[in-house]
Amino acid sequence: xxxxDSHPPKSTRHWGTMFLGLIVAGIFIIAVFTYQVKSTEWxxxxxxxxxxxxxxxxxxxxxxxxxxxxxxxxxxxxxKFDRRNRSFSGNVGxxxxxxxxxxxxxxxxxxxxxRITDPVQFFKSVITIPNAEEQLNSFMRTSKNxxxxxxxxxxxxxxxxxxxxxxxxxxxxRVQIAANAEKIGIEVGVVGVxxxxxxxxxxxxxxxxxxxxxxxxxxxxxxxxxKEAEIMKAQADREKSQILSGAEAEAKTxxxxxxxxxAEYYSVFRQDPALAAFLRKIDSLxxxxxxxxxxxxxxxxxxxxxxxxxxSELEGKVxxxxxxxxxEVRRAPANKK
Amino acid sequence: xxxxxxxxxxxxxxxxxxxxxxxGGLASLIKAMQAAFFVLAAVIVGMLIYYFTFGGYFTVDPxxxxxxxxxxxxxxxxxxxxxxxxxxxxxxxxKVPRSRQTFVSQAFMPFSGRGAFSDPEMEQQPAxxxxxxxxxxxxxxxxxxxxxxxxxxxVISPEKYYLKCLCPEDPTAPDEVFRSPExxxxxxxRGPRTLLKAVFDSVVLCVSAAQSVDVLYKNSxxxxxxxxxxxxxxxxxMDIGIEIDAxxxxxxxxxxxxxxxxxxxIEAEQEKSSMLQEAEKYTTEEQNSAISxxxxxxxxxxxxxxxxxxxxxxxxxxxSEILKQYKLNPGxxxxxxxxxCLADSVSSAKDKYILNSSANGKAQEVRxxxxxxxxxxxxRKTPDKK
Numbered sequence: 001x002x003x004x005d006s007h008p009p010k011s012t013r014h015w016g017t018m019f020l021g022l023i024v025a026g027i028f029i030i031a032v033f034t035y036q037v038k039s040t041e042w043x044x045x046x047x048x049x050x051x052x053x054x055x056x057x058x059x060x061x062x063x064x065x066x067x068x069x070x071x072x073x074x075x076x077x078x079x080k081f082d083r084r085n086r087s088f089s090g091n092v093g094x095x096x097x098x099x100x101x102x103x104x105x106x107x108x109x110x111x112x113x114x115r116i117t118d119p120v121q122f123f124k125s126v127i128t129i130p131n132a133e134e135q136l137n138s139f140m141r142t143s144k145n146x147x148x149x150x151x152x153x154x155x156x157x158x159x160x161x162x163x164x165x166x167x168x169x170x171x172x173x174r175v176q177i178a179a180n181a182e183k184i185g186i187e188v189g190v191v192g193v194x195x196x197x198x199x200x201x202x203x204x205x206x207x208x209x210x211x212x213x214x215x216x217x218x219x220x221x222x223x224x225x226x227k228e229a230e231i232m233k234a235q236a237d238r239e240k241s242q243i244l245s246g247a248e249a250e251a252k253t254x255x256x257x258x259x260x261x262x263a264e265y266y267s268v269f270r271q272d273p274a275l276a277a278f279l280r281k282i283d284s285l286x287x288x289x290x291x292x293x294x295x296x297x298x299x300x301x302x303x304x305x306x307x308x309x310x311x312s313e314l315e316g317k318v319x320x321x322x323x324x325x326x327x328e329v330r331r332a333p334a335n336k337k
Numbered sequence: 338x339x340x341x342x343x344x345x346x347x348x349x350x351x352x353x354x355x356x357x358x359x360x361g362g363l364a365s366l367i368k369a370m371q372a373a374f375f376v377l378a379a380v381i382v383g384m385l386i387y388y389f390t391f392g393g394y395f396t397v398d399p400x401x402x403x404x405x406x407x408x409x410x411x412x413x414x415x416x417x418x419x420x421x422x423x424x425x426x427x428x429x430x431x432k433v434p435r436s437r438q439t440f441v442s443q444a445f446m447p448f449s450g451r452g453a454f455s456d457p458e459m460e461q462q463p464a465x466x467x468x469x470x471x472x473x474x475x476x477x478x479x480x481x482x483x484x485x486x487x488x489x490x491x492v493i494s495p496e497k498y499y500l501k502c503l504c505p506e507d508p509t510a511p512d513e514v515f516r517s518p519e520x521x522x523x524x525x526x527r528g529p530r531t532l533l534k535a536v537f538d539s540v541v542l543c544v545s546a547a548q549s550v551d552v553l554y555k556n557s558x559x560x561x562x563x564x565x566x567x568x569x570x571x572x573x574x575m576d577i578g579i580e581i582d583a584x585x586x587x588x589x590x591x592x593x594x595x596x597x598x599x600x601x602x603i604e605a606e607q608e609k610s611s612m613l614q615e616a617e618k619y620t621t622e623e624q625n626s627a628i629s630x631x632x633x634x635x636x637x638x639x640x641x642x643x644x645x646x647x648x649x650x651x652x653x654x655x656x657s658e659i660l661k662q663y664k665l666n667p668g669x670x671x672x673x674x675x676x677x678c679l680a681d682s683v684s685s686a687k688d689k690y691i692l693n694s695s696a697n698g699k700a701q702e703v704r705x706x707x708x709x710x711x712x713x714x715x716x717r718k719t720p721d722k723k
Binding site (some may be wrong): 037160197225233258 | 378407408468480499531532550571591604615623634637638641650652679682703
């Protein structure tokens, strides 16, 4: 086999090298002659210093996101701006005192949420975000002072929520800033008040007032407590009295019912009132004598009259019964034994 | 360059009468270059293989979303599994956090150079509040209060979140710190959290400005609820793909200078509360006493009624029975009854004195010491007095 046969032709021998070269060249060409725009960006194309992506009326043509062709630098330059919402709280003049309509000094801080909506205008007027924010800061400061100056302090803080005009204040500031920001290609979406403070000396006076108010509130709580407790106790006494008097009345009625019912049975005693009275007396005597009693009896009273009889008199005396007199009863207090 | 090329060169050098020592060196150089080229080619091929396989492969973890951009243009959102897309620069893969995110608002707290875990309420010095340094809210009744908050939120629409809200290059990273162009000092942060926090602080101020200090200090649930409600409304209006899960009031306290006065109010409230509790206790006791007393009165009356009726009924029956016998034999019945009664009565009497009142026809005088003192008791008492 000759050396000519053992080696591939010259055109195919370097295919690998050529392929790599083509890839590198391709990447280079794509990198130089195209540009990518993200969905989050605006891209302004300048050709020899002039903005190219403008329509006949000079307005920006948004081609959207994707891969686009371009002439390499320095013929064409691509300037990209983020189109998303960003918040900015300002920095210069943030701690400046602002005068309200009723001449009260307050320190109000605001923030804005903005986004670039006209990249050409933005590019022409401010170019960079720091420049834009410097201008926005100035707009914020001016608008804030102008708007706050038209409102009273009690329209900024007030326990009556219908009198608080913070939303209106924010909206007015937004309108003013937006009008200026539009000129630099920025749209202001939200303006919010993120700090309301008082100058240090005024804050000290507020502390004194707060202390006095709190002391008053403490005294009020104590006196209210006493008052309410007394009312509750008086009411409880009244209710108790009412309940007891009601119960007494009910008890009286029940007793009367008992007495009335008992009286119904008294009719039987009318058959022989003397016997009834006698039985009552006997009953009473038994009840009375149940306790320790000292009895002093006369031998004239039955049956002790028997002590005075002779045997011969006994028969006649027996016939005289029932006795003439009742025994005398004297109740003495019980011995403390 | 292969072996035949090398031989050719060596042969040509030989023909040109090149010194043999150069021919050998050149051959070694060519050999080394060939090896280097081979290694380079292998590396390039390896890189290309890696690029076209692993370069476009990605998995989506449960705590994240993945957004794919083709030449910068948003194409698709992936929520789970593994995927392959043509790698960068054709496609760009971005991960957006899906799990619950938290930020803490300390904008209304007094300034302190303390660490993150110290208690600001305890360490706060009774000094004035410097604007811009110390944060606070002004209540509707023009009082000053401090508060600290925690907000928990979630990204529910990663495409809206990334496309509408300025995010760091890596959306899972914290917000970017930006510096002053003049001094190069950090002056703030940029990103979704910065935006959310600014809106939140504004909402807290708005709600506080229309509430009394008592609501801010004591009724934290009402305060928090109003803040959350307004905050959710504002964030939803911005439509940036975020949902607010929770708003928590971590702490709320008055300035140090007024702390004692606020504590006094709390003490007074406690006193009031204890006075009312005492009055309630008294009321309950009196009510129960009245109820039991009235029940006793009624029960006593009922018992009296029953007893009276029962007694009368018994008397009636007794009387009827006696009457029958009495009508038959009145004398005997009366004597029997009388004697029985007398016997019972006299036997139960402790001291009995039976006197002949008309002895010798004259009245007798009897002196009785009623309730005499027992001699034994007297004796016993004497040694006690010693």
